[in-house]
Amino acid sequence: MPATDQITIRRAINGDESALRALWTQHAPRIDALVRRLVGDPDQAADVAQEVWIQIFRALPTYRGDSQFSTWAHRIAVNRTLNALRSLRRHGKAEVELEEDTSIVEHDGERSMLAQTIDEAVQQLSPGARTVFVLHDVEGYTHEEIAAELGITAGGSKSQLFKARAKLRRLLAPLMDESPAKDGPHDVASLS
């Protein structure tokens, strides 16, 4: 981590407003992107993002510098966002529970429509499928990490992911089919 980051973080821990603002300015775009993808609803995402940043700043004194600050903050953001989603669902403000039952991926099929971007398509997934897909395929979490975060099994995470991918494939049909040549050869040997 650059020395300037360490100094900024030290000042932020001491309550320096400009240092806190600098951390927010530097990392908010990536945190926002994560929260947007996981939460979906823009209004709820804004509320969750505020909570995420409060939590990041609360936890600053526990940051030891073992990893990049962005990685550390990202992990807190995932955790806080998932907690917020659980809370929203408990209060009936979100669509469905995060369950291992993969049938929930298909619950909103009747209002599915073709998407032009992967983010548009992701927003049409159920919250559980969306969470697993974003964490695994976008953020690079392992199934074991996702299982720990969501309180499900790794097998349940995989099942959700594969259903989510299948649905995204349908939603993004125009995008997926427009330039097959770019995908290169699809011989069996390349499958493993």
Added chain:
Amino acid sequence: MSHLSPERIAALTDEAPTPVEAAHLGECAACTAEFAAQRKLARLAAAAQPVAGPPLSSFNALLPRLAAEGLVVRPDRGAVMRRWSLRVAAGLALVLGGGVVGRMTADTGLPVLPKGNGAGGGTTVAASAPGTQFTSPDDAVQALNVSQKTYENAAAYLAAQDTSAHFIGLSETTYRTRLQALDQMAAITRAALYQAPQDPMLNQAYLATQSARATTLRQINQAMPAAKRLGSY
């Protein structure tokens, strides 16, 4: 074998196919195309850029909560103003003190500042004595106004009469140094007045600084060779 399910093809992005599945993919164009699409989807997801849109959070909106939880130490605006005022007052005291000391030590035979409650030209000084207790803000502001006027009168008198520079070595350079300090003080008080335009002490300090600056300019003019003196400022 029948076609692979969409979910199974999606899984093959991460997992190796069974021999039967591999054999099927080797001969089924539809499933191979689906598999290619899934691989493309995986690449798109991995390369996904942050979603465009306005910021979800605002640091200014976070500030009240951060302050409430003691996570941010916000400067006490009153304390800041008091510090500014003290700095300005200290600067003015330095300038005034320097002027008075200069007059006292010059021993030029020229009129010196009268002691006690009188000022040059018979001007009555109505400024309050140190330690005076005021009963209202208006009283205090009035006292400041009187003191300010007295200071200006005294500064103008000194500027008109003072030739001590020739005797105690106050050179044009010294006056310019003072002018530079006064310019800084004026800039500081001006900036503070943008934050607190109604603050009477800052207003007084600003006016006093400007007055001292005008006096100093006159003194610089006096210290300059006659050929270089300016008629006005």
